[in-house]
Amino acid sequence: MAFDKMELRDIEVWDGNFAAAQALRQCQIDVVAAYPITPSTPIVEGYAKFLADGYVEGEFVMVESEHAAMSGCIGAAAAGGRVATATSSQGYALMVETLYQASGMRLPIILNVVNRALAAPLNVNGDHSDMYLGRDSGWIQLDAYCPQDAYDLNFIAFKVAEDHEVRLPCMVHQDGFMTSHTAQGVKTLTDDEGYGFVGDFKPMNDMLDFEHPVTHGVQTEEDWHFEHKARQHNDLMTKVMPKIQAAFDDFEKLSGRKYNIVEKYDMDDADVAVVCMGTSVETAREVATEMRAKGIKAGVVGIRVIRPFPFMQIQEALKGAKAIATLDRSAPGGTVGMLFNEMAGCLYNLETRPMLSGKIYGLGGRDLTKKHLVDLFTELQANVDAGKITTPLQQFIGVRGPKLSFL
Amino acid sequence: MSEMKKIKNLKEFSTSADRFEGANLLCPGCAHSIIVREVLNATNDDLVLSASTGCLEVCTAVYPYTSWDASWIHIGFENGSTAVAGAEAMHKALKNKGRLKQPDRNPKFVSFAGDGASYDIGFQWISGCMERGHNIMHVVLDNEVYANTGGQRSSSTPIGSSSTTAPAGRVSYGEKKNKKDMVSIMASHNIPYAAQVAPNKWKDMVKKIQHGFSVDGPVFINAVSPCTTEWKFDPKDTMMITDLATDSLVFPLYEIIDGHELNITYRPKNVVPVEEYLAAQGRFKHLFKDQYKYLIKEWQERVDANWSYLNRREEARV
Amino acid sequence: MANKGWDEFEIGAMLRSFDGVSNDIATTQQEDRNYSQSNSFVASVADWRIEKPIFAKDFCIDCQFCWIYCPDMSIIARDKKMIGVDMDHCKGCGICVEVCPTNPKSLLMFPEQADEEAELAKWPAKVKETK
Numbered sequence: 001m002a003f004d005k006m007e008l009r010d011i012e013v014w015d016g017n018f019a020a021a022q023a024l025r026q027c028q029i030d031v032v033a034a035y036p037i038t039p040s041t042p043i044v045e046g047y048a049k050f051l052a053d054g055y056v057e058g059e060f061v062m063v064e065s066e067h068a069a070m071s072g073c074i075g076a077a078a079a080g081g082r083v084a085t086a087t088s089s090q091g092y093a094l095m096v097e098t099l100y101q102a103s104g105m106r107l108p109i110i111l112n113v114v115n116r117a118l119a120a121p122l123n124v125n126g127d128h129s130d131m132y133l134g135r136d137s138g139w140i141q142l143d144a145y146c147p148q149d150a151y152d153l154n155f156i157a158f159k160v161a162e163d164h165e166v167r168l169p170c171m172v173h174q175d176g177f178m179t180s181h182t183a184q185g186v187k188t189l190t191d192d193e194g195y196g197f198v199g200d201f202k203p204m205n206d207m208l209d210f211e212h213p214v215t216h217g218v219q220t221e222e223d224w225h226f227e228h229k230a231r232q233h234n235d236l237m238t239k240v241m242p243k244i245q246a247a248f249d250d251f252e253k254l255s256g257r258k259y260n261i262v263e264k265y266d267m268d269d270a271d272v273a274v275v276c277m278g279t280s281v282e283t284a285r286e287v288a289t290e291m292r293a294k295g296i297k298a299g300v301v302g303i304r305v306i307r308p309f310p311f312m313q314i315q316e317a318l319k320g321a322k323a324i325a326t327l328d329r330s331a332p333g334g335t336v337g338m339l340f341n342e343m344a345g346c347l348y349n350l351e352t353r354p355m356l357s358g359k360i361y362g363l364g365g366r367d368l369t370k371k372h373l374v375d376l377f378t379e380l381q382a383n384v385d386a387g388k389i390t391t392p393l394q395q396f397i398g399v400r401g402p403k404l405s406f407l
Numbered sequence: 408m409s410e411m412k413k414i415k416n417l418k419e420f421s422t423s424a425d426r427f428e429g430a431n432l433l434c435p436g437c438a439h440s441i442i443v444r445e446v447l448n449a450t451n452d453d454l455v456l457s458a459s460t461g462c463l464e465v466c467t468a469v470y471p472y473t474s475w476d477a478s479w480i481h482i483g484f485e486n487g488s489t490a491v492a493g494a495e496a497m498h499k500a501l502k503n504k505g506r507l508k509q510p511d512r513n514p515k516f517v518s519f520a521g522d523g524a525s526y527d528i529g530f531q532w533i534s535g536c537m538e539r540g541h542n543i544m545h546v547v548l549d550n551e552v553y554a555n556t557g558g559q560r561s562s563s564t565p566i567g568s569s570s571t572t573a574p575a576g577r578v579s580y581g582e583k584k585n586k587k588d589m590v591s592i593m594a595s596h597n598i599p600y601a602a603q604v605a606p607n608k609w610k611d612m613v614k615k616i617q618h619g620f621s622v623d624g625p626v627f628i629n630a631v632s633p634c635t636t637e638w639k640f641d642p643k644d645t646m647m648i649t650d651l652a653t654d655s656l657v658f659p660l661y662e663i664i665d666g667h668e669l670n671i672t673y674r675p676k677n678v679v680p681v682e683e684y685l686a687a688q689g690r691f692k693h694l695f696k697d698q699y700k701y702l703i704k705e706w707q708e709r710v711d712a713n714w715s716y717l718n719r720r721e722e723a724r725v
Numbered sequence: 726m727a728n729k730g731w732d733e734f735e736i737g738a739m740l741r742s743f744d745g746v747s748n749d750i751a752t753t754q755q756e757d758r759n760y761s762q763s764n765s766f767v768a769s770v771a772d773w774r775i776e777k778p779i780f781a782k783d784f785c786i787d788c789q790f791c792w793i794y795c796p797d798m799s800i801i802a803r804d805k806k807m808i809g810v811d812m813d814h815c816k817g818c819g820i821c822v823e824v825c826p827t828n829p830k831s832l833l834m835f836p837e838q839a840d841e842e843a844e845l846a847k848w849p850a851k852v853k854e855t856k
Contacts, residue, residue, distance in 0.1 A: 421805060424752055428765045429815075436796060438796070444798065450751070467765070472740070473742055642820070643822065
């Protein structure tokens with residue numbers, strides 16, 4: 001069996017889904033086990049068409065649920081080869097059991113997550129509820145802000161996850177519809193460049209090595225479980241970040257595109273800063289520049305690596321800021337947003353101890369407008385001027401009805 | 408295709424080198440182990456195995472020990488079939504790409520699961536695997552109860568048996584529903600081979616397993632696995648109970664080829680009354696009270712009707 | 726295996742059945758295998774037994790019923806002969822005795838503390854079939 005290479009233009013007009021599908025094609029996946037769900041379906045459809053047209057070789061297993069998709073990926077990865085899939089929202093929720101099993105077995109599966117809200121009420125649009133659901137699952141989580149990122153971060157994901165010192169599964173997140181269905185210019189790698197960057201898959205503890213039979217997925221009780229979980233956490237905390245940084249560096253050499261574990265924008269002298277993820281980062285950057293013209297020293301911190309969480313890099317990025325707001329695109333379910341919580345953890349021990357407030361926004365695909373961000377930066381500057389937080393700690397942005405705030 | 412292992416008789420079979428090891432934690436007298444041995448020893452080819460969560464899984468891979476001498480994986484309760492299907496897909500992919508480390512091997516992909524993991528929680532996963540045509544064999548260790556968690560009813564639990572979630576009591580005779588006909592359901596996926604087996608009839612079992620290994624496509628095997636703990640009989644009596652199961656025709660042995668061609672593979676010389684099968688197990692003890700004796704009669708009628716149905720299907724070749 | 730610390734074992738709680746390269750396991754008997762310390766073969770469940778089987782070789786016809794129906798891989802058969810019971814892995818279920826077809830039986834259950842030689846010396850005689 002053989003496959004044809006695809007001639008790409010230097011810049012293609014792709015949406016995030018097609019960009020991810022193209023990256024998967026160029027990485028030459030051995031097994032894709034997948035199930036369709038809006039808005040990630042076009043990734044799987046794109047891959048299926050590549051297969052039908054002879055642009056990839058490998059097995060494409062169209063299973064009967066997302067749980068089975070990840071189960072098949074786990075079996076395939078344990079057998080020893082390159083494995084990837086894609087999902088969103090409810091499908092991601094159905095997969096959650098197996099996410100923990102994939103990471104616990106240290107299988108380098110790549111999961112493209114096109115972020116979408118979680119029911120009820122049912123909603124097909126982008127928010128970060130699904131992304132947050134997996135944050136304790138022991139996976140590496142990378143966040144794309146646009147189709148270009150969705151393309152590039154897939155190469156990074158394979159390179160890091162499959163490294164024998166890492167051997168952890170990795171998610172590449174992009175925002176449902178805002179990224180996944182919005183076509184933009186995407187600078188491409190040639191097929192040889194893309195595959196050359198990730199390299200040949202190097203098996204480890206593979207079930208198909210019949211000279212070395214292995215047992216995967218054992219039971220450990222109180223006498224062993226803690227040590228295994230501790231090992232996994234240690235590897236996430238100490239081994240992954242240097243590998244991601246090295247992959248970013250290599251990728252910059254290859255493509256000229258520079259990624260950072262924490263994406264700082266105008267943070268060097270910022271008094272006020274917004275911390276956010278996904279497509280909101282680009283909106284926030286645009287508004288921050290406009291605020292500078294109005295005399296407010298605004299900056300933006302985008303989280304590129306969600307897990308392992310870049311605790312130290314965040315501290316460094318925010319140490320000079322005076323008032324910070326976190327933007328969480330997920331219903332917090334009875335507490336503060338995830339980013340508020342993480343920032344509080346990062347900043348509490350800083351001597352500068354900046355003021356921290358949190359916003360909940362954009363649930364179910366509700367737009368975050370520039371006006372929202374102008375108001376937000378203005379409010380943060382008011383906090384700086386007053387020397388204290390002048391608003392409740394948690395406010396909802398863009399929701400109809402009486403102003404909603406807590407704490 | 409590798410050469411089929413020659414197993415003319417039991418003496419020849421006994422020269423097999425087991426790839427399943429002792430000092431596992433299964434109960435003394437557990438039939439699961441006997442079934443697993445007969446399946447694994449039916450071939451000398453390499454194996455890729457899975458077990459769904461259940462007795463077999465929790466008793467054979469408790470860190471730091473494994474009882475498996477072939478590659479083995481457990482993910483969860485519902486997805487052992489899909490785990491092996493994923494491995495099979497990877498084997499196919501690497502074979503096509505010329506990346507197998509030992510390309511001359513001809514591995515068999517087998518998934519073991521209990522009736523709970525097959526008839527209930529894993530039903531959809533198995534159906535998917537059967538429908539997609541993976542080259543795998545799914546073997547149900549059918550002990551008609553969630554034995555690993557202490558004896559709760561499953562959709563394989565038969566009428567009148569007492570389980571912890573359908574117990575017999577002052578006003579109840581226990582399970583009210585008859586077990587699901589899983590072999591027929593799986594055969595209806597038009598898979599090349601489905602069969603019911605029992606470990607006492609080892610030759611029938613080995614023949615079926617070898618046939619299953621020889622076909623191209625998914626294979627479903629339902630193996631009766633008498634459970635000393637939950638069926639409530641003395642561990643030494645496992646094979647006696649299995650004999651009663653096959654010879655009373657409560658567990659008839661048959662195969663369905665290509666979804667339609669049914670062959671009965673064992674016809675007991677002396678058919679044992681179902682009452683003897685029920686009487687040998689504590690889970691049916693209450694049926695022998697006066698008010699429930701009608702259920703024993705109904706049991707016999709049901710078994711007779713099923714046997715007649717199987718015979719008619721065999722004759723009609725549909 | 727000693728209780729190791731979190732940094733001392735293989736990632737993913739993966740276990741290996743054998744040390745080094747293992748080939749043709751399906752045709753390699755236990756004594757010729759290079760079992761790893763993680764293989765349950767190296768462990769023992771002898772302390773589970775209340776009763777143990779004793780094997781009287783003189784009466785055995787090597788039918789291998791005990792071999793095929795032993796749930797614990799504890800009937801040692803080599804070259805089509807039954808040569809003994811693996812007392813590290815036998816859990817004392819008694820199936821081997823039940824399925825033994827000889828008269829008298831070639832395997833019988835005895836209390837774990839029973840002396841093998843003494844029991845063999847007073848092995849029961851053939852029982853006459855009564856019809």
